[in-house]
Amino acid sequence: MNGGTAISWRSQKQTLVATSSNHAKVIALNEANKxxxxxxxxxxxxxxxxxxxxxxxxxxxxxxxxxxFFEYTQERIKNQQIELKYVQSSNNAADLFTKALPTKIFRKHVHGIGMRYLHNT
Structure with missing residues (x-):
């Protein structure tokens, strides 16, 4: 839990190769909603x-x-077990954990998830 929000994180060796960014997102979404x-x-x-x-x-x-990879997630959306919402990449706070970001965007996301950014000079 972070600030009252449940966070789930997992890292593992890939068991299959995604052939596009969409394919990778569909696979990740399938895993995340379990x-x-x-x-x-x-x-x-x-x-x-x-x-x-x-x-x-x-x-x-x-x-x-x-x-x-589609069927399981679609069934959970239909049954209102999950809600899927689009967020622009520039507003995706999860990018903090997955990629290098420009300082301005990094600080925005750190603040957005309730963390403090300490800048040492």
Whole structure:
């Protein structure tokens, strides 16, 4: 818990190779929503959000993603066990933990999750 908010974090060696950023997001979303219910999940990939809300449609862009990664998440959305919301990448506080950020964005996210940024001069 951080500031009254549950945080789930896991790191492990990949068991399969994602062939696109959307594929990686779909796989991560599938794993993330197994933890608890009800859960609000913010996703910064608009295509992934649309596919989850509209349903799996086999196309050239999704043919490499097994339907099982869509079905579980879509069922949980339908049953209101999770809520999936789009968040612009520039407003995605999770980026603090996954990538190097410009100082201004880093400070914004640190503040946004209730942490303090101590600057030593």
């Amino acid at each position: 933890d608890r219910s009800p859960t609000l999940i913010y996703e910064d990939n608009a295509t992934c959000v649309a596919q989850m809300k509209e349903g799996y449609i086999k196309s050239d862009r999704t043919k490499h993603i097994p339907p099982k």
